[in-house]
Amino acid sequence: MQKKNRLAGFAFAGFAGALLMLPLTAAQPAAAADDKTITLTCRQDDTILTGMEWTLYRIGTRHGAEIEFVPELSAYSMDLGDLSADAVDTAAKTIESYIAAVNLPPAAQGQTDASGELTFSGLGNGLYLAAGKTLQVGNTMYYPTTLLLEVNNAGTGLNYDAYPKFYYTDVSSESRRYTVRKVWVDDDDSAHARPQNVTVDLYKDGAIADTVTLSAENDWEYRWDTLDVQSEWLVAEREIPVDYEVMIDYNQSQFLIRNTYHHSQETEVTTTPPAVTTATTATTPPPQITTTAPEKLVQTGQLWWPVLPLSLGGVVLIGAGISMRSGKKKDET
């Protein structure tokens, strides 16, 4: 069964430069034939990126506002957002990660030529994902963005030129540090749906290189300290939790795996109260923990108050004594 993902707000304009609509001429009677081509042009400023390896995958087809994934990918509940221009990059990275996970066979592969161009030909209608490999030119590493491309019959030509974007860094070391973090996008009510942990596979050039478990104990985070800069590194959540969709994003030091809760009525579990059992042992309520505020503020005064009563008392007693002595003298006289 193939999973169909809805494309909310599917806007052709929003795909410009990202999810490329490859227009083919309507006059072509064999428009659905495998006769279309995609040409990638890889240049960054004045640098022609010759020899950059690209792999093209056919990931499915679009039907109106829905994407019908190929069977290998249909089992994964991916969060592709609204596929707007801002979101399509992340959608492409998410799909790319699960292409690595299922080891999807490529539709075509090749390298850019001396002019930085690569043409994939013989393509039929459908959705394609183009993933490029990192290329070192001099002391600079070029990281191509992943492209989502659509070939259909709506256009006026058989070929479409695509211009990938590139991120580039100076080669400062042979290895990189990557941190993978799992984030949950749900509310408190759905937190119970979270698993205790998730398994994340690290892929190096499409093959599993490491597997880690993320959980609350490690704050849903793990770091690899020495991943070589020449390889393509991807991560994928091995099993997407029930009622969640996954989105994967990455850059040159971070992998973000985001699980968004989508409550489905079909999987709602009704709970019944546990059966009442008769226990012979007496149960005691849990101890009540009570906190009490200090009853009195700290005493910060010197002992001044006795001074006045002592003084007054002394004066009174002395006066009384003198009075007693005077009375005694009168009695004697």
Add this chain to the structure above:
Amino acid sequence: MKHNAWKLTVLLGVLMICAAGGLCVYNVRESRQAAAFSDQVVQSLKQDIPAPAEAPVQEPDTEPAQEDLFAPYAEAEPAQSEPPQDIRIGNDAYCGYLELPALGLELPVMSGWSYPALKRAPCRYSGTAQDNDLIIAAHNYSAHFGRIGDLETGDSIIFTDTSGQVYNYTVAFAEVIAGTDVDQMFSGQATDWDLTLFTCTLSGQSRVTIRAYRQTDEPAQSDDAEEHEAA
């Protein structure tokens, strides 16, 4: 025996007056000792408070800035910064010193309180300056908090912590709180006031309490710290 009754009465009266006088002498002496101790500790603290650490120099980043993917999912709760380390002088730990310019006082503040400690210096009773809920208690020695009742609205109070951070406060209002009214002492912290000073009334039954609020654009670096830095 009856003949000597007046003598006993006078003697008892004299003893009571002597007791009152002795108590006064004891209190005054204790107050002076506390004043001398506090003055000495304040001078030590001013010397011991380090210059603020220089901001770490950022290595030039040759790479284009990357978006922090994790930032949008950072915990919403405010980051709790650790209070600075206490400075130990003798057997006591101090969290900073207090200045009351209107009263001409500079006093050390111990980081925790106990009755023996209160006899030597004002003590942090609760909270921190960073969290705007600092409460400082002190004896009512004239050289400690005995005259805080004379502070007026708008008077300045300055607290400098052991990292050299200066917190400037302005007196908001004064109140007298019953010694048993703990809730009132803590009410309104970080909303109605940012700093509280309190001490006993002469009777010891109530607490003279000064509430102050932080001035804006704080904290700043202390002059002493800047002098350290310049040196």
